[in-house]
Amino acid sequence: MDTHVTIDIRASYLTTCIVLRRIVLTSIDQSFERINVSGFQMPVQFSVESIDYLADKFNNCGSLSDESLSYLTRQATSLISILLQDACKVLRKCRRNSLTAEDFAFALKLHQLEPMYGGYTISNHHRSSFQKLKKDNRNVYYIDDQVIPLDQLIQSHLKVPLDISLRVHWLAVNGKQPEVIENPTVDISVRSIPKKRFTKSSHILSTEQQIYFKNLTETCISSNESKRKQALAILSSDHSLQAILSRLILFISEGIRVNLSPQAPTDRSIFLNLLIQMSDGLLQNEELNLKAYLHYFFPAVLSCLLARRTSHDHWSLRDLAGKCSGKIIRKYATAANDLQQRTINVFYRILNSNEEEYTWPTRYGAFVGLCEMNSKVIIQLIFPLVKRLGERIRLISDVESSERLTEVIVKFLTMAYRSIDNKIESNEKKLYEQFGSYFAPLIQQQLILLL
Template identity: 65%
Template sequence: MNIQFSVESIEYLAEKLSDCRYLCDESLVYLTLQISATISNLLQDACKVLRKCRRNDLTTEDFAFALKLNHLEPMYGGYTTSSIERLLFHKIKKDNRILYHITDNIVQFDELIIPQSKIPLDIIHWLAVNGKQPEINENPIIDLPIRSTVLKKKLNKTSHIISKEQQIYYKELTEMCICSNEQKRKQALLILSADNSLQQILSRLILFISEGVRVNLTPTSTFDRSIILKYLMQMSDALLQNEELYLERY
């Protein structure tokens, strides 16, 4: 589909719409060719949409799809067959200028506000610590002993899960702290007093120290365990010297 506009018609439209009175002849010829080619391509795409929809009459909706395919702005105020309401331009004249606009529907502000859903009373607050929710107005007092017991057991099992690398690090560090090699023991104590990455395994280290003290202080011990207790106290002292660790909860 070839459409060719005349240079005179493009010159007339340019003077009336864009106030371009000083275009040279070469610019007018180039502009005419570009407009003719663009309109031809749009009509071809609109006919493709027409055939795809199996219709006989070309509508403004087909041309709007053609504009969309070519990444061009749609026709504002045009009537399409799929529109629920007929969108027409309204004319306004102000300060010797003519303006066309489309009437917008008035939307009530109350319709835009989404009502907040109420929180179910049997759900624990997101700030719950170890299965206990804070005592605030949004959290009513609920007697759920069975559920809280299950949650506590679940938290106790999963609260100190560490990676495989951290498990190896914990094993090597504790073995170095109680070994007979003084150089390795000093190196391990230096790590305990300066390393800021021990927070993840801090609970395990404290458990290791407490269990070691409990086992070595039992009256059933057949030999002197003072050396092991000394090493454990050195571990405790090194952890207390580490300012990067949070030890208040322990």
């Protein structure tokens, strides 16, 4: 980013505050008190045109550059998303179903941000409105208080005063009140709202469902290939699995955890492959919704993808786990849960780590996980790392790891490069500048084979 853009972004900090406050006040004033949390969905991003309009309206420094507007758009989207999530937390703590401006005010206070002025809250009897006052060539906005006629105030009845309350108790003995049944202690604690107790109940399956679950799981991990294929086909197509979905997810996650532990047998790749195939079958089933079980399901898949060397043949396990990871991201990642960005941060940190911190099989899994998301991730994140990765792969002493890494990197880079450049006969100099001397000839060879 050049110096002009940096100064432009810093100079537009006040614009960011004004724009965000305008968005918040407008949204709160119109419909925040009517929003139902269960049906609320945060848009992926505010449009650049809306931010540009508000910046031109409230900023006296002139128009902003495209990079500054893009920066302000990302900041506005991120800040509003975080504030709405915290406001929903306040809402759930208060045991309510509708989001109000007071919840949003608590979220602003939690992040030490300036509160909203003039917002409509439950405690207000009417909507407050700003009044404009011009003073010393400056526009000052204030809230006009409700005007109460003096005669109405004089003629109004006085409030009934609090009555005096007396309580009979035993005399104190040596300065202390005796604790006996006839002399109960005065409860001076604040009246607390009684807690609603929920009875714990387990999800009980019928006898038929238990038999179905037992036969299905045993067949999925059996050695009979034909029956196993039939069981995997059931996982990918049967819509009645929703009743036993929680048990299936628990079976997969616990099976992966046990087989990845140090106490597990030496050769664990076969059983882990079968469990990941079950995961892939569940992801292919369009009738099932795994969103409620991602906190069990997704870590188990990532464990197979990023674990240290589990057995001699672990590359196919990482490839299949990477495909499952990409399907989960594409299907369940939203702007609210930020699942894709958090997963990208984990993978990117592993690829940029030192030699001693992570093994090359783990880096292989991180690379496959990034590439299986989409080609945009490859172009924006992998392309800048290819040169340095090539120089590091040259120095790997393990021949198998070096060959596997080279093969998978060339495969995904060729697909991504072809999607952005349809000219197969791209000049050799451009390939060498972008991918380095290690990967450029291999990618060029693959592009020629695709002719």
